[in-house]
Amino acid sequence: xxxxxxxxxxxxxxxxxxxxxxxxxxxxxxxxxxxxxxxxxxxxxxxxxxxxxxxxxxxxxxxxxxxxxxxxxxxxxxxxxxxxxxxxxxxxxxxxxxxxxxxxxxxxxxxxxxxxxxxxxxxxxxxxxxxxxxxxxxxxxxxxxxxxxxxxxxxxxxxxxxxxxxxxxxxxxxxxxxxxxxxxxxxxxxxxxxxxxxxxxxxxxxxxxxxxxxxxxxxxxxxxxxxxxxxxxxxxxxxxxxxxxxxxxxxxxxxxxxxxxxxxxxxxxxxxxxxxxxxxxxxxxxxxxxxxxxxxxxxxxxxxxxxxxxxxxxxxxxxxxxxxxxxxxxxxxxxxxxxxxxxxxxxxxxxxxxxx
Amino acid sequence: xxxxxxxxxxxxxxxxxxxxxxxxxxxxxxxxxxxxxxxxxxxxxxxxxxxxxxxxxxxxxxxxxxxxxxxxxxxxxxxxxxxxxxxxxxxxxxxxxxxxxxxxxxxxxxxxxxxxxxxxxxxxxxxxxxxxxxxxxxxxxxxxxxxxxxxxxxxxxxxxxxxxxxxxxxxxxxxxxxxxxxxxxxxxxxxxxxxxxxxxxxxxxxxxxxxxxxxxxxxxxxxxxxxxxxxxxxxxxxxxxxxxxxxxxxxxxxxxxxxxxxxxxxxxxxxxxxxxxxxxxxxxxxxxxxxxxxxxxxxxxxxxxxxxxxxxxxxxxxxxxxxxxxxxxxxxxxxxxxxxxxxxxxxxxxxxxxxxxxxxxxxxx
Numbered sequence: 255x256x257x258x259x260x261x262x263x264x265x266x267x268x269x270x271x272x273x274x275x276x277x278x279x280x281x282x283x284x285x286x287x288x289x290x291x292x293x294x295x296x297x298x299x300x301x302x303x304x305x306x307x308x309x310x311x312x313x314x315x316x317x318x319x320x321x322x323x324x325x326x327x328x329x330x331x332x333x334x335x336x337x338x339x340x341x342x343x344x345x346x347x348x349x350x351x352x353x354x355x356x357x358x359x360x361x362x363x364x365x366x367x368x369x370x371x372x373x374x375x376x377x378x379x380x381x382x383x384x385x386x387x388x389x390x391x392x393x394x395x396x397x398x399x400x401x402x403x404x405x406x407x408x409x410x411x412x413x414x415x416x417x418x419x420x421x422x423x424x425x426x427x428x429x430x431x432x433x434x435x436x437x438x439x440x441x442x443x444x445x446x447x448x449x450x451x452x453x454x455x456x457x458x459x460x461x462x463x464x465x466x467x468x469x470x471x472x473x474x475x476x477x478x479x480x481x482x483x484x485x486x487x488x489x490x491x492x493x494x495x496x497x498x499x500x501x502x503x504x505x506x507x508x509x510x511x512x513x514x515x516x517x518x519x520x521x522x523x524x525x526x527x528x529x530x531x532x533x534x535x536x537x538x539x540x541x542x543x544x545x546x547x548x549x550x551x552x553x554x555x556x557x558x559x560x561x562x563x564x565x566x567x568x569x570x571x572x573x574x575x576x577x578x579x580x581x582x583x584x585x586x587x588x589x590x591x592x593x594x595x596x597x598x599x600x601x602x603x604x605x606x607x608x609x610x
Numbered sequence: 611x612x613x614x615x616x617x618x619x620x621x622x623x624x625x626x627x628x629x630x631x632x633x634x635x636x637x638x639x640x641x642x643x644x645x646x647x648x649x650x651x652x653x654x655x656x657x658x659x660x661x662x663x664x665x666x667x668x669x670x671x672x673x674x675x676x677x678x679x680x681x682x683x684x685x686x687x688x689x690x691x692x693x694x695x696x697x698x699x700x701x702x703x704x705x706x707x708x709x710x711x712x713x714x715x716x717x718x719x720x721x722x723x724x725x726x727x728x729x730x731x732x733x734x735x736x737x738x739x740x741x742x743x744x745x746x747x748x749x750x751x752x753x754x755x756x757x758x759x760x761x762x763x764x765x766x767x768x769x770x771x772x773x774x775x776x777x778x779x780x781x782x783x784x785x786x787x788x789x790x791x792x793x794x795x796x797x798x799x800x801x802x803x804x805x806x807x808x809x810x811x812x813x814x815x816x817x818x819x820x821x822x823x824x825x826x827x828x829x830x831x832x833x834x835x836x837x838x839x840x841x842x843x844x845x846x847x848x849x850x851x852x853x854x855x856x857x858x859x860x861x862x863x864x865x866x867x868x869x870x871x872x873x874x875x876x877x878x879x880x881x882x883x884x885x886x887x888x889x890x891x892x893x894x895x896x897x898x899x900x901x902x903x904x905x906x907x908x909x910x911x912x913x914x915x916x917x918x919x920x921x922x923x924x925x926x927x928x929x930x931x932x933x934x935x936x937x938x939x940x941x942x943x944x945x946x947x948x949x950x951x952x953x954x955x956x957x958x959x960x961x962x963x964x965x966x967x968x969x970x971x972x973x974x975x
Binding site for chain 1: 903917918920921
């Protein structure tokens with residue numbers, strides 16, 4: 255029996271995670287993080303989600319606390335999100351929240367309060383490698399797999415984390431919640447960035463309230479202006495929406511975004527193909543994952559939460575960062591997004607795509 | 611709740627369960643109970659029976675006061691350390707806020723300056739601060755209000771004050787004051803707004819006009835009866851309680867300050883102008899949220915600041931207004947004592963708190 259702090263978001267996955275740990279006989283306390291103080295689609299400071307988490311904890315007869323980490327969330331997630339957009343970078347705030355809040359701030363607090371483990375309701379699993387080291391692997395429900403957004407977890411962290419629902423499919427999770435009569439059983443999955451309200455105008459309004467937006471020229475490879483957009487800060491490399499059709503009748507994509515010069519290079523999709531990417535702020539699960547991966551030929555890389563994992567032909571550590579060469583030319587990944595390396599289904603590490 | 615207050619309300623939940631506004635004899639019985647309670651309550655707080663408006667508690671009383679008091683043109687003014695039940699209505703009406711000094715006291719000069727900024731309809735300055743226990747010098751502040759804003763109504767939130775000051779004396783200089791039963795051993799959900807004769811008040815809650823057209827809604831008869839019973843006992847015990855609880859508070863604070871290097875009494879070392887039942891300190895190198903968890907495990911229930919709708923602790927606007935450095939405010943701790951507190955409680959708190967703080971300081975959290 256262990257003392258486990260369960261992070262409860264108010265969703266069905268963490269509700270069932272808490273129930274499973276309780277039934278295994280652990281002494282558990284549910285914790286909901288108040289992260290965002292502003293408007294959101296689930297009500298002011300997500301009160302309805304906190305209500306759901308509290309009610310589930312009451313139904314399970316476990317203690318429930320709310321920790322106010324909103325200052326940390328502002329500093330470590332929201333402000334960098336805004337600053338990145340201002341320089342034409344497309345961050346993934348969920349990854350930064352996991353990195354800084356759930357598995358740093360919350361784990362440190364759990365330590366200080368005497369808990370043995372921290373549990374969450376993520377769809378991913380922790381297994382042992384052949385040499386007995388802890389490794390993160392994909393959730394049993396491949397369609398819901400969240401190992402990508404947890405790639406920053408290191409081996410020492412994995413030793414102290416429990417992911418109770420990782421072995422279940424989403425349907426099984428909902429079934430258990432229904433059996434337990436939990437009010438979150440039918441609650442829809444959260445989809446979008448939690449601190450941006452769609453009824454309040456979405457990303458455009460959110461960023462527009464915080465940074466100055468600048469119109470930009472759409473140009474082709476020759477520098478000829480093809481049109482314009484009203485906010486270069488909202489453009490993402492690889493974006494197709496809003497860019498229309500080229501003279502060849504094919505859709506146009508954003509091939510490059512140059513915020514200082516207020517230009518967006520557009521063109522046919524082949525223009526996005528690159529031989530590789532340079533990764534920064536790379537986190538390896540541990541040293542053995544690093545050395546084995548650099549020597550391995552079977553590592554693949556995934557560039558979005560539920561994207562395909564693609565073969566890579568080479569990995570090189572350079573002064574500029576970790577250089578990754580795709581086996582065949584692949585669509586460019588927007589700077590600021592994460593690429594996660596997998597050895598089969600085991601996460602070995604991940605980092606942020608740098609600007610070229 | 612005081613057991614006598616529980617006892618007093620029970621008949622009105624069963625055999626004496628009638629609506630005091632009714633026309634039959636059962637109604638007249640309930641009406642009699644409310645009238646008796648009103649008369650006794652008025653005597654206890656230094657008012658006339660007709661001045662008492664029974665409400666659902668402190669928040670309703672303060673809202674009614676800020677929105678409804680006074681007939682002069684102008685906005686409300688309050689201090690920066692008021693409870694949100696005052697602060698939020700004042701801000702909603704575009705009112706002005708008076709700053710406090712480092713020890714939480716409202717500065718008369720600052721009050722004068724803010725009053726002179728423009729026309730004022732109502733001024734609200736609390737008697738005892740609910741977080742720090744600081745007691746305002748209402749006599750001095752009232753003089754400033756009467757000279758600087760002679761047309762304004764002077765209201766005070768006395769919710770936290772009942773057990774720790776003589777309300778009749780403290781509120782003698784104001785036109786209106788709010789009280790809440792659960793702060794002195796009565797039930798939750800009942801309180802009063804006391805308004806002196808001749809002071810203009812516009813009702814906010816309209817309907818049957820039960821409280822002389824100033825507040826509508828069927829009176830909470832069991833609550834009112836229990837509140838007045840609790841008020842009687844609290845008033846009887848006040849002098850002895852202040853002495854006994856004040857000594858316990860001093861022991862608790864002195865013990866904690868000695869055991870926790872770097873910790874400070876939030877409102878300064880002079881405890882003479884602070885309510886006996888509140889011990890407030892700031893401890894460096896800890897986070898209140900984490901500390902409260904460890905204290906609860908040690909059977910000590912404390913608080914740090916108010917909670918928002920989600921149940922999360924918010925940073926305290928009171929400490930912010932006092933200019934307490936955010937590093938210290940993060941480790942704020944409020945321990946409340948009352949008529950039921952004992953020496954054993956203090957001994958237990960002194961045994962549990964220092965090791966919990968040391969643990970968190972070791973973890974740097």
